[in-house]
Amino acid sequence: MDLTRSPLALPFPDMPQIAGAVPRVARARYKDWDRCDLTFVELAEGTSVAGVFTRNVCCSTEVEMGREQVKAGHARALVVNAGNSNAFTGYRGREAVEQIMAQVADGLGCAHNEVFVSSTGVIGVPLPKDKARDGVAAVMQAEPCSWQDAAATIATTDTFDKGASASAMLGETRVELVGIVKGSGMIAPDMATMLGYIFTDAAVAPAFLQECLSRANAGTFNCITVDSDTSTSDTVLAFATGKAGNALLDGWDAPGADAFFAAVQDVCRQLAHLVVRDGEGASKFIEVRVSGAASDESARRVALAIANSPLVKTAIAGGDANWGRVVMAVGKAGEPADRDRLSIGFGGTWAARDGQPVPDYDEAPVAEHLAGQEIRVEADLAMGDGSATVWTCDLTHGYIDINADYRS
Amino acid sequence: MDLTRSPLALPFPDMPQIAGAVPRVARARYKDWDRCDLTFVELAEGTSVAGVFTRNVCCSTEVEMGREQVKAGHARALVVNAGNSNAFTGYRGREAVEQIMAQVADGLGCAHNEVFVSSTGVIGVPLPKDKARDGVAAVMQAEPCSWQDAAATIATTDTFDKGASASAMLGETRVELVGIVKGSGMIAPDMATMLGYIFTDAAVAPAFLQECLSRANAGTFNCITVDSDTSTSDTVLAFATGKAGNALLDGWDAPGADAFFAAVQDVCRQLAHLVVRDGEGASKFIEVRVSGAASDESARRVALAIANSPLVKTAIAGGDANWGRVVMAVGKAGEPADRDRLSIGFGGTWAARDGQPVPDYDEAPVAEHLAGQEIRVEADLAMGDGSATVWTCDLTHGYIDINADYRS
The missing domain is CATH 3.60.70.12 (L-amino peptidase D-ALA esterase/amidase)
Known part of the structure; x- marks a missing residue:
């Protein structure tokens, strides 16, 4: 099959020889x-x-x-x-x-x-x-x-x-x-x-x-x-x-x-x-930052639950600021969390704080952020000092194309 | 958006009234x-x-x-x-x-x-x-x-x-x-x-x-x-x-x-x-049967690892008898398993037994099975008496269509 170069590709850097x-x-x-x-x-x-x-x-x-x-x-x-x-x-x-x-x-x-x-x-x-x-x-x-x-x-x-x-x-x-x-x-x-x-x-x-x-x-x-x-x-x-x-x-x-x-x-x-x-079918590079978790390891598990959620990944593929799906993913991680203290944001703008949508939430800057190629999802659990950052990509038609046909 | 009726839909049955x-x-x-x-x-x-x-x-x-x-x-x-x-x-x-x-x-x-x-x-x-x-x-x-x-x-x-x-x-x-x-x-x-x-x-x-x-x-x-x-x-x-x-x-x-x-x-x-x-985008109904696991609960976790694997689900969407991806999913479940005792089959035909491809494996009956709408994936771990059956659907373009656009 013909694999198209990822839109997120970077040029190969100059690299020195290594003696030995x-x-x-x-x-x-x-x-x-x-x-x-x-x-x-x-x-x-x-x-x-x-x-x-x-x-x-x-x-x-x-x-x-x-x-x-x-x-x-x-x-x-x-x-x-x-x-x-x-x-x-x-x-x-x-x-x-x-x-x-x-x-x-x-x-x-x-x-x-x-x-x-x-x-x-x-x-x-x-x-x-x-x-x-x-x-x-x-x-x-x-x-x-x-x-x-x-x-x-x-x-x-x-x-x-x-x-x-x-x-x-x-x-x-x-x-x-x-x-x-x-x-x-x-x-x-x-x-x-x-x-x-x-x-x-x-x-x-x-x-x-x-x-x-x-x-x-x-x-x-x-x-x-x-x-x-x-x-x-x-x-x-x-x-x-x-x-x-x-x-x-x-x-x-x-x-x-x-x-x-x-x-x-x-x-x-x-x-x-x-x-x-170069994630299969990737069109967006996603950084997931979790803070306020019970521990760093807990934060990492929550961040991975968000990063692995097909519903979160497809929403971002569609440029949809669907913070409800992020709430869902936090909740399914099975880590200490309190719905009514949870805050969710995209690219530095909070969409929900302390368990509720932000009053007068302006989706415009978030929509603009999500239209780009470098996305940041933030979740603050307000439970402790644990934090973690993980990276993933969105889930697109390209992933299906590659994996329904290629015998890997 | 316009949601097309699932190809796996069943007619609504006659149902009696319930007194009270x-x-x-x-x-x-x-x-x-x-x-x-x-x-x-x-x-x-x-x-x-x-x-x-x-x-x-x-x-x-x-x-x-x-x-x-x-x-x-x-x-x-x-x-x-x-x-x-x-x-x-x-x-x-x-x-x-x-x-x-x-x-x-x-x-x-x-x-x-x-x-x-x-x-x-x-x-x-x-x-x-x-x-x-x-x-x-x-x-x-x-x-x-x-x-x-x-x-x-x-x-x-x-x-x-x-x-x-x-x-x-x-x-x-x-x-x-x-x-x-x-x-x-x-x-x-x-x-x-x-x-x-x-x-x-x-x-x-x-x-x-x-x-x-x-x-x-x-x-x-x-x-x-x-x-x-x-x-x-x-x-x-x-x-x-x-x-x-x-x-x-x-x-x-x-x-x-x-x-x-x-x-x-x-x-x-x-x-x-x-x-x-009615799984979003489903085109095939998949039954995953795991036997020979250390316990029933272990079998269920292995079965869910298979059923949740995007690579397994896309392979089945493509009608691809990709048993290597099933091996991968068994291995990632984190449950007791021994690569060299593992057997994988589709619809009653073993593709791999005891950690190796079956000699003279004939993919034709498996390909025919996978071309249908009712798919069965079998994994035998040869570790114990635990067994479990779980059900899922394939992962298709329809899932992306629905979830990249719909604000659920």
Whole structure:
């Protein structure tokens, strides 16, 4: 099918090279298509790795193995297959992953468990081992490519290439971070059909890298939702090559630790927003802010109930300031709330306060806000100090078009 | 907007009169429309009542009051306002309900709390007291009407009138049950924008009527979902006028208690299915059967995860036997499951067994099944003895059309 570029797409940014992380792409022809679909990133010796993974019980072999591999903390290569998720394929799927790990490890002279494999695409078809073998052989001989080429090659139903970068000063040393991500449907906490990879030249101990990634993930990738469905393959990996020459970052007391964490969070937030911007059928980017909840976690649940409500999402698609549906969504979240203290607003204008419509409510500024592409929904529960922000997109005919026809 | 009759609609059945329950309808003109929108059912002295209500925290005044009123167990009248839900309207909404209760109670010479009021329609607009007053005065003078007229008058976005009936033998006495229901969007457990009313001429003690209704509700209304959104107004009330002349049914040991419960369950199941058949934009009626779960409750949660998944619902809309999305939905439910023991089928044909695609899987019979209007999705977890069945509809362009434009 022909996927139209999302109206919310952003141009691919200029992204620096990362010393010790070299991307290459090739054609494995996992599907009958004329595009690169195999991505290989070679990582310098001594590269640290951290990861967060889907909580879907029916996860893929790649997720199961990746979860184990990050515990060792070291990586020499990343391989991403696009067009076949290899999920729900039993022992045959596992054999294909092990074959790729062995082939790359032999080529680089590293341990098998330093080779990280991800796959994305159709569920239930074992990754063809012959295509994988030829593809891996080709990609290891290919010329290095740009981060945008790598971002394009990990994509499936994405309508634009997604990347982000940031930098941080660790003492006197400047370190660079780049990230690429793919994902547009089956997106929800915790982790969705989303594959994200972050590369930095900083020297970071694996345990601290994991701490930074997990913390950043909680407020970024775990706060986006497109359709409430969570995938069997979701993975975000962070690789730190150590080539920048900084003193090893091994905890919060190390010089520049806060700056490094801020940069990781910045890249994660940018990438997470890009996924929402490519939400299937999205025409509006929606930020849902909940305040006054009993706790931050309670606020997040309420915000997700709003962001996942088909009735809220279709109302916003239609530019309808239907705050009654937001009330409904707050109420169904099952979190502490009091109808008569609840306030609902759009883009900074309260429509309802303390459980009643605002007297002389002027819908004009709200209608104008909702006619735009960047929407903000606000709910104040007046119960406590908990707050949270999540991001989603509207629900449109485009979502139905894509998902009633595409065999994902 | 012009709502097209659901392709899944069923004709309104012949329904008997119920001695002691007399329906009437009138025009209150809650909206600018040319139809009856106020329903009044006068109930004989000594009528027992039971009810189940939405768990939405932001429920309407009507729900709050109804929940208290059923504790007393007696009813003399039901009033249903259509076109305005009166939810989220603070003290002004409450005053309108109290006015209706007082006006009807004065007319009938009964206690205020024997008058049950429901309202359905737009949220956040206080029910206009002047229209309610004139409407109630008119309806109490109106001629008795048919159950179909009553079903049509409680409706809002419904595209067809919904009713069901059953009978039971209590010893030598035959008792009749009729039910009417409205609802098509914002439908999900627990209880949705659904108003349902069951009337019987049986003599039933309030506590036993409540037990029958609560039990029946658990496997019927609480097992349907259209869009996972739960409303602020959902209510099912059962009224037993006692005019059939049976010995009072006051517990499971009374003659005919099982038959009566079966009839209540039958009416509830029929009404619940009718709501799904009028699901906004529905083109297919979907039964989701989960077996082999750790418990019945676990099976129900897994079944609802499947039934609420936009990706599953759009796949079925497209006639796509996309069992991978069912795997995904099972996995995201967060219930005990083992990927490598999971089996998925459609209409009696397994597509995947024990965590892998079925060898030589023939998609032809499945494709034929999915081309129909009555779809069955099966998931066996091979974990235990828990099972559950839930009902939903597909997700189509019609849902977007209705909800991006209609201010509900």
